[in-house]
Amino acid sequence: MLSKKQAKIFFLGGTILFMLIFIGMSVHSLMVGIPENTNDSEIDDQVKLGKLIWEEQNCMGCHTIMGEGAYYAPELTRVYSRRGETYIHAVLTAPEGWGFRGRRMVKYDFTEEEVAGLIAFLKWMDKTELNGFPAAPSLPPPSPAH
Amino acid sequence: MKYKSQKIAYQFFLLAMLLFVLQIIYGFIMGFAHMGYDVLHDFIPFNTAVTTHKNLLVVWILAGFMGSAYYIIPDESGQELWSVPLAKLQFWSFAIVGVVAVAGFHVGWWEGRKFLEIPRPLDYLVAGNVILFLVIILMTLLKGKQTTTSWVLTMGLVFAALLYLPGMIYFDNIAVDSFFRWWVVHLWVEGVWELIMGGILAYLLIKLTGVDREVIEKWLYVVVGLTFISGILGTGHHYYYTGGPSYWLMIGGIFSALEPLAFLAMTIFAIQMYRKGNKKHPNKLALYWTLSTAIVSFLGAGLLGLAHTLPGVNLYTHGTLVTAMHGHLAFWGAYASLILAIISYSMPLMTGRNIFDNRIGHLAFWCSNIGMIAMTAAFAAAGVAQVYLERIAGYDFMTTAIEIQPHFFVLIVAATLFTTGIVLFIINFFKFGKPTDEALQTEEAFEALKTV
Numbered sequence: 001m002l003s004k005k006q007a008k009i010f011f012l013g014g015t016i017l018f019m020l021i022f023i024g025m026s027v028h029s030l031m032v033g034i035p036e037n038t039n040d041s042e043i044d045d046q047v048k049l050g051k052l053i054w055e056e057q058n059c060m061g062c063h064t065i066m067g068e069g070a071y072y073a074p075e076l077t078r079v080y081s082r083r084g085e086t087y088i089h090a091v092l093t094a095p096e097g098w099g100f101r102g103r104r105m106v107k108y109d110f111t112e113e114e115v116a117g118l119i120a121f122l123k124w125m126d127k128t129e130l131n132g133f134p135a136a137p138s139l140p141p142p143s144p145a146h
Numbered sequence: 147m148k149y150k151s152q153k154i155a156y157q158f159f160l161l162a163m164l165l166f167v168l169q170i171i172y173g174f175i176m177g178f179a180h181m182g183y184d185v186l187h188d189f190i191p192f193n194t195a196v197t198t199h200k201n202l203l204v205v206w207i208l209a210g211f212m213g214s215a216y217y218i219i220p221d222e223s224g225q226e227l228w229s230v231p232l233a234k235l236q237f238w239s240f241a242i243v244g245v246v247a248v249a250g251f252h253v254g255w256w257e258g259r260k261f262l263e264i265p266r267p268l269d270y271l272v273a274g275n276v277i278l279f280l281v282i283i284l285m286t287l288l289k290g291k292q293t294t295t296s297w298v299l300t301m302g303l304v305f306a307a308l309l310y311l312p313g314m315i316y317f318d319n320i321a322v323d324s325f326f327r328w329w330v331v332h333l334w335v336e337g338v339w340e341l342i343m344g345g346i347l348a349y350l351l352i353k354l355t356g357v358d359r360e361v362i363e364k365w366l367y368v369v370v371g372l373t374f375i376s377g378i379l380g381t382g383h384h385y386y387y388t389g390g391p392s393y394w395l396m397i398g399g400i401f402s403a404l405e406p407l408a409f410l411a412m413t414i415f416a417i418q419m420y421r422k423g424n425k426k427h428p429n430k431l432a433l434y435w436t437l438s439t440a441i442v443s444f445l446g447a448g449l450l451g452l453a454h455t456l457p458g459v460n461l462y463t464h465g466t467l468v469t470a471m472h473g474h475l476a477f478w479g480a481y482a483s484l485i486l487a488i489i490s491y492s493m494p495l496m497t498g499r500n501i502f503d504n505r506i507g508h509l510a511f512w513c514s515n516i517g518m519i520a521m522t523a524a525f526a527a528a529g530v531a532q533v534y535l536e537r538i539a540g541y542d543f544m545t546t547a548i549e550i551q552p553h554f555f556v557l558i559v560a561a562t563l564f565t566t567g568i569v570l571f572i573i574n575f576f577k578f579g580k581p582t583d584e585a586l587q588t589e590e591a592f593e594a595l596k597t598v
């Protein structure tokens with residue numbers, strides 16, 4: 001039977017081993033993988049501003065981006081190519097707050113510079129490489145006969 | 147209760163109960179909003195509600211952990227707490243920072259980073275507070291008798307504090323931000339918090355079953371060993387689709403699929419110890435909550451985690467209500483129930499009132515557990531429908547959201563049952579009254595029950 005001492009070695013040994021592997025993989029991800037997949041070098045001042053506003057306004061408290069956030073409002077990873085710049089601009093500057101089929105967005109008083117920052121941020125996000133997320137719908141659209 | 151200073155735990159438990167009630171209220175606000183009745187939008191928009199709901203959860207669970215440590219560590223190390231005045235100071239500063247943080251969310255003082263919304267200036271106060279807490283615990287521990295149980299519990303607390311730090315750094319790249327956010331969130335709930343959970347469960351099992359400490363602590367090592375072997379690399383299940391390299395699909399997939407083993411081991415461990423035990427301890431409610439923690443955590447974290455952890459599944463469920471389904475039962479089973487277990491165990495000993503087996507207590511247990519399982523089912527129905535409509539058939543988000551509104555009616559009905567259970571639990575909590583030094587001998591009476 002396993003003794004308490006062996007159990008302890010199992011715990012300590014396993015933890016240290018996998019922690020080291022994890023740290024190694026993390027360093028690689030942070031130095032190489034993520035910068036490549038997210039075009040780190042293209043993050044300019046506008047994108048930075050957009051990211052800052054994204055955080056200050058807690059947009060993630062309703063939306064998801066890269067699938068992370070809350071589930072009250074649409075996924076925004078690919079919103080730039082889905083809706084285009086004009087539409088996004090309209091959403092961000094709606095005087096009474098954007099309202100869409102009964103679900104309302106918070107009313108914001110962004111300056112044009114801030115709006116441009118958010119759009120730049122979403123445009124940058126649009127080009128990230130996320131291992132195939134979000135996936136294209138696997139079903140074809142319903143046929144008009146129905 | 148053996149030591150006067152253990153009474154400080156009561157204040158933490160009381161705070162936890164108050165914050166828990168508030169958390170539930172915000173849950174209802176969001177349930178109604180999802181159903182189409184976002185009536186509080188102008189005062190409490192959804193992002194305020196969700197942030198408050200999640201942070202109250204984390205803060206009350208942490209309050210519960212701290213209370214547990216203040217109760218358990220003196221008992222295990224065989225002496226009074228190192229400093230009661232400092233512990234009181236730590237309590238009040240913790241409570242104040244918590245309340246300020248939650249109030250701040252209502253005026254936009256936050257950082258929109260899921261689960262880590264507390265703004266940086268407050269982060270420093272949290273860190274200072276936690277350091278004070280750890281100093282008190284470590285000083286007590288180092289001066290006295292050192293058991294495996296108290297070390298596992300303390301190591302969990304120390305590493306939880308250390309892992310909070312990477313979450314405080316600012317990055318311009320949101321993918322890097324997210325990478326470190328998981329060091330906090332994932333390595334907490336699927337790592338070091340499980341150490342805390344294992345420590346508290348082991349303590350409860352030693353006390354409630356009478357099984358030999360050496361046996362329980364041996365299996366404790368095995369359980370926490372499995373946790374880290376699977377859970378550390380299991381972090382990869384959050385790196386699939388958030389900018390990480392593709393090797394995480396394989397590594398995260400394999401190791402996170404092994405994580406349920408740690409929870410299964412915890413379940414088997416608790417049930418086996420119960421069966422080996424003498425079943426004579428009068429505190430049936432504490433035993434129920436201890437066993438339900440071990441069982442429901444496996445269902446919520448283990449099985450429902452497994453349900454969406456493989457990359458092929460997660461590609462479609464990532465960031466949908468399926469995640470919320472899992473989040474609720476996992477947090478409830480593993481951490482909320484755990485705090486309710488240690489409260490049920492320690493309150494009679496701190497107050498000298500033997501509420502062990504009463505009607506309200508059992509009703510609270512069943513209503514809350516059945517209520518939460520029903521809530522999970524409602525989230526599951528909504529989530530699976532969302533995945534099929536939005537991700538597989540390609541309808542847009544709002545079309546889907548309107549289609550799944552009825553599931554949120556079911557959610558609210560289930561949540562009402564759940565809330566009834568929690569209210570009953572809290573009624574019982576107040577029935578105990580305040581802790582008193584007259585209860586100092588109570589533990590002795592149960593000590594005699596040991597058979598082994």
Ligand code: HEM
Pocket residue numbers: 069070071072169170171172173174176177180196199200203469470471473474477478482557558561562564565
């Ligand atoms: C009356 C009870 C409750 C109701 C009605 C409720 C409802 C909700 C709703 C609607 C959300 C937001 C989902 C979204 O982002 O759109 C949510 C999030 C969450 N709730 Fe609750 N909740 C309740 C109780 C609880 C309890 C007791 C716990 C923990 C034990 C909990 C843990 C969470 C967590 C962790 C999240 C974040 C989930 C995620 O983003 O994946 N909730 N809740």
Ligand code: HEM
Pocket residue numbers: 067068069260261331335336383384402403405406443447448450451452453454455456460463464465466469472473474476477480481
């Ligand atoms: C007690 C332990 C656990 C708790 C409290 C817990 C809680 C949570 C919460 C709250 C989230 C949402 C996080 C966010 O989006 O910000 C989440 C996500 C996730 N959990 Fe867990 N979890 C636990 C254990 C597990 C286990 C053991 C597994 C795997 C077997 C697992 C698999 C996942 C996966 C794959 C996600 C990502 C979902 C997505 O892509 O949206 N969890 N968990």
Ligand SMILES: [Fe+2]
Pocket residue numbers: 332336380381383384
């Ligand atoms: Fe995780």
